Amino acid sequence: MVNQTVKMIMIFFLMGWALIGCSEKSTTQGSVEEGKNREKLTAVATVGMIADIVANIGKEHVEVTSLMGPGVDPHLYKATQGDIGKLDKADIIFYNGLNLEGKMGDIFVRMANQKPTIAVSEKIDPAILREPPEFQGHYDPHIWFNVKLWMQAAERVKEGLIEADAAHKEDYEQNAAAYLKKLEELDAYAKEQIASIPEASRVLVTAHDAFGYFGDAYGIKVMGLQGISTDAEYGLKDVQNLVNVLVNQRIKAVFIESSVSPKAIEAVVQGAREKGHEVKIGGELFSDAMGEAGTVEGTYIGMVRHNIDSIVAALK
Known part of the structure; x- marks a missing residue:
């Protein structure tokens, strides 16, 4: 009888351990599955050019929103309550820095006290940034117009995504490598095409x-009627100097910008005409904002290629 009782106790004891083991296995397996089915990382970018980097590197793992759409001037932009809500809900925030979003x-x-909030320009060596005297001690924030510099911005986005979502590190690295290769090709295209314009007309x-x-x-050679920011004032003297x-x-063409009123450039064209020199509007360039979503110009690469092609067609 005693032996029978001991046997029963041993059986219940072993069954208990088996159940615990199954429970632990089930919990572990559930955690793995949960990791695999993790919701997308939510990213918010200030301007479209940055959002485009995030989309290309993050792909299916990241849902990115841009606060500023086509035709929006970041120099003058004021965040709305809706924007604040998006930033509050985001897992990670990317912005340009260098006072672009002044x-x-x-x-x-x-936001930096609450979550990763990254300036894509923050690791670029200040020694290679533009600091013209007329910028009054500020760096020029328009780094996306040197494709090589924008490649450094892409590297910073990759690092930020990995910091926020290490589980997909390998995917982010592979996506970044593919995107950087496209940017290398874009840089080469820009050099080749601009070099085809006669030197005097550049x-x-x-x-x-x-x-x-x-x-x-x-x-x-680049000449702008206004300064680094569209918030800067220009006067009659500035117009006259540019007309001269x-x-x-004997410059053939000037260009308007998608995010800036054309009135200033139209005044320059009229001033040249009054002096007997016909200047045409060579086209619309994308400067501080990309084109409409779903168009070629609604991507960073498409925007830069559009600008290059428009400049070459008008000046060549």
């Missing part, structure tokens, strides 16, 4: 000084 600086400081006149990095990288350059150098 009116949002305090917001980024606050003068790019636009509404504001957004294309300085482009000019330095690809060998074209157009007339004296």
